[in-house]
Amino acid sequence: MIEAYYVDDINTTTIINKALKGLLPELDAHSSYLDKKAYKELKISTNGEFGGLGIVVGMKNGVLTIISPIDDTPAYKAGLKAGDIILKINDKATIDMSLDEAVSLMRGKPGTKITLTIVRKGQKPFTVTITRAIIKVKSVKAKDLENYPKIKYIRISSFDKNVVPSLKKILANLKKEGKEGIIIDLRNNPGGLLNQAVGTLDLFVDKGVLVSQKGRVKSENEVYYAHSAGTYKNIPIVVLVNGGSASASEIVSGSLQDHKRAIIVGETTFGKGSVQAILPVNKNEAIRLTVARYYLPSGRTIQAKGVTPDIVVHPAKIQKEEPAELIKEANLKAHLKAELAKIEHKKTKKENPKNLQKINGDLQLLTGADILKALIIQNESKK
Template sequence: MNNSRLDDTAADSGAPTRPDKARSRAIRRVAVSAALAFAVGGGVLLGATGGGQSQTNSTDTYRQLSLLGDVFEKVRAQYVEEVSDEKLVEAAINGMLTSLDPHSSYLSAKSFQDMRVQTKGEFGGLGIEVTMENGFVKVVSPIDDTPASEVGLQPGDYITHLDGEAVLGLTLSDAVEKMRGKVGTPITLTIRRAEEEPFDVEITRAIITIKSVRNRVIQDIGYIRITTFNEQTTVGLQESVSEIKEELGDRLHGFVIDLRNNPGGLLDQAISVTDAFLERGEIVSTRGREEANASRVNATPGDITDGKPVVVLINGGSASASEIVAGALQDHRRAIVLGTQSFGKGSVQTILPLQGNAAMRLTTARYYTPSGRSIQAKGIEPDIKVELAKIEKIEEGRRRREADLRGALVNPDESDAPAAQPPAEVPTPGEAASAENEDPLEDYQLARAVDLLRGFHLFQNRVVN
């Protein structure tokens, strides 16, 4: 496209137009349409030489592309302010993609570079995974230990304004770009949460360095938290399992894999993480538009936990790659999934490079769990549903027991038993974790997962003995 020639196009104000001007405008419109036809249709005009339905389809396609070229010319010539060709073309491409589904989009050269940096585990921003819903930015999950999580953003929150500017009308890429900025600068988000009145939250931008896997020991249970699936995740999982094994040794009774508020990430990392727990069988299958392009991935021998029981924690912020892991381990009965229903993103996006260092994120397939389930818009249903809550100790007061009664019989096995003492406090899983790790275990879901694994270990020992 020759920009200098297009700059000569006169605005169509209703005044008579000289024949040469009208003719040149028509030629340019055809040129734009032909260029779009080539870019989108890959030479759609060649298809018109065939017969029957093929010719009709090609003609209709070219007519629509001609309409697009006509709109391009009119906007460029008559819009109230001058707009660059690049901006118009990018907007047209992005509009085409975002109209397909919430996850397809155009990536400018800068956005493409930012995405590549993010998958490596370090980037600048607020530390929040978002999607677009009903014209607003919806929080899928805040990332642990980032500005977004520190101010209390929650999965399901809607961001309606950025520094007082309405989000409605922006694309997801535009909104994300506005949330990014110079490290140390603040931004005010207007949040709408459930039935609450909208409120403002000020967040200071920071370098977001994601350590995607963390671990600790809770009593005799290994706890592993996976916050996202980036290039470091599988290595982090392997290191965490090794550290827990070394610390607990024979006292290790099982693992809790916490995928709550994990927004997903790289498909190959989700596959390798799942493979780490399975000896055999399918992990995930993907099915696209053409049956010939369907793929199936199977596990390789080797379970890094040596067959120890596993509980996987999920919630409404567990999406995409998290759901692949949870669904596969659930279908193979390798783990018990506990928590609440997951997000329900069952589609695969492929990054397709474009000219000028740009790219497009295009939904190319749906993925299915080993049993053939598509979780798109449904999510993973946990085996044991446990709502998020906090443990609160209730004081019962001092109660009298048999040993406190005057003249009570002495236990024959403890004839020299000391005088009755106040009953010992039995720690909850949270209290024990606090004493051992100086990190209070307050949430009810994690406490139930720990209880489940310890109960399973006790039951196994009694059956064996």
Template sequence: MKRFLCLALLALALPAHAVNSSLDARAAQQDIPVTELRIFAEVLERIRAVYVEDIDDRTLLEAAIRGMLLDLDPHSAYLTPDEFDDLQVSTSGEFGGVGMEVTMDDGFVTVVAPIDDTPASRAGIQASDVILKIDDTFVKGMTLNEAVNLLRGEIGTDVVLSIMRSGENNPRTLTLTRDRIRIQSVRSERLADAYGYVRVTQFQNNTGRDVQRQIDRLKADGPMQGLILDLRNNPGGVLGGAIQVADLFLEHGLIVYTQGRTEDSRINYGASRGDTLDGLPLVVIVNGGSASASEIVAGALQDHGRAVVVGRRTFGKGSVQTVLPLHDDRALKLTTARYYTPNGRSIQADGIRPDIQVNVARVELMERGEGIREADLPHHLAAGTAAAERDSPADDLASRDYDLYQALSILKGIHLSRAGAR
């Protein structure tokens, strides 16, 4: 490596005619592209000499580094000190902005998922929306970090986005007011009395602990017959958090493994003993906004047969990024491996396909027109409070969140089938 750097620097420092045959021979032996390095040096010199404005060498070299990473994949990036700080802050669970996870797709900034209860989610931004403009600036040609920097700003200031949505002919314009984004990554509630619901919006360092606490709280409220784990619009986050959550529900076996370029680069992540639900039925909900770490959890639980995965095919972000600190508080975020489920499925570009597909739907409760019923007869007996209250929550859930309504129906079906088999 040191020899490569020395030869590269020498090729950059000297004009082509000054690089002697001895250097060419050494480069050929080590398969170093001296011709391309000479071209790079020549381009650098031409920019210095005739570009319309004077640009310092540091700016040119940083641009070269960014360009080198830009063509690799959408997730590798060169991080300045400010960008490195932003990355560390975002994984801690609090940062400023509009509240959405974005990626680069074919030169456009594309929404992976809006974060719950943020300006982006309240404005109706959806997974797969393409951002065309941020204020008056076109996004095409920007790096991902440059676009993110434009989305962020002082709390209370507005940012105007031009959004193109699949299936629509014209872009829509949305004005979002920046806010402090505090990610409460885990919340829970009881559904239909005996069924638990846990929502994970993003995986952070302590997400496994937080999920366990929410499950303990649900158990304390009374016996449970099953649990729904909601990973919709969860853009991922910290790998360790995903492994912790999957481990809560698995007794043993592989959770995920990563494989790099070489055979000996495989790393296995396994489960420890103990299922926090003691085998109770588990349903996982996913959609196109479920990416990366959430796909790891869904894939592990699906491969082990521990959960039924419900919803729509996930985003398909199955690559591993390693943050490598550099000199002067800079860093390199580099894709170094791919994620694979326990059965060896690659998540990358394919995603997790649900066991039960639930298409996008909206339920509207219509007025019943079924003719005369018991309730229409004079002097009929009242139904009683318990019966009236029992029907209403299900109707409300179906109209409020159809995916969750379907998942709850499936969970109830699993519980009843198990109970009948005893």
């Protein structure tokens, strides 16, 4: 009937494609039809490089929501935040728009501009113009932590194929560097590959279930177990999470929490605990279909609930009060100026060390560092 009576000439293939695009999102927010272009982009993004803005988006409560901006991308630099609602892409309203259509509109030729209309809690809608770029994701960054010499700060921005190999290299050098504890920052990490989440957990948990998935079809049921070989089972860990931590991030933080292997600090995570399988239709097309849900070792689900931190800390900036001006030894005439110059010189040499993660008033990071410092002291007292 469409072919016979529709106002424009339209062929069967186009009709079927449109039907599929309409059908799958009606099942749930994460199922979708991947045409040739979308299927190609999916393959590229899991390899850690793609073109676009540098945000991960999803449907939350029926609206297009930023799950997280990716570190050091145009979207991140433009100030977009987890939880922001994208109301319009250029002049197109996103209400009733499919997730794949929205992603397709936002991706484009590097150097071209796009304007997003954003709704943020407690603010009036505002527009942000961003220049598209090739997004190269360095998924793991390790730094020393300012004022905490025994702590290694590890930032995991997404779980692409490079995470576990990168972590193994970092962990192998901890003892040589004199580090006795690690902070794993999963804030605004949208997830990624399940095998990388499982591999990350296996580095810190030596036995038991890491995560399981259960679906209607028995072949989709899977239990992932820890292996004792190569496990860093004694090093204290603090994991930072927030509302932008989703999927694989929630598996890692939730499983470490269940195993009492880490202290989780921050805010309740996004709540994406479903498993999507990519089922190819042919060489160029596929469907992304929700086939199972994740369950943490305790049996609890992440879906729509997220992971609640052990210690809830909302983002805030810490401001130092300037101490009252006191008369110090350095102000006295009799002070040995030469000695003071030596001290000042030493101070200067210590400033701005390379590869240092500054806390910069980050309350969540500061809280995590203080907790980890206490755990390190507790470990030392047992020796």
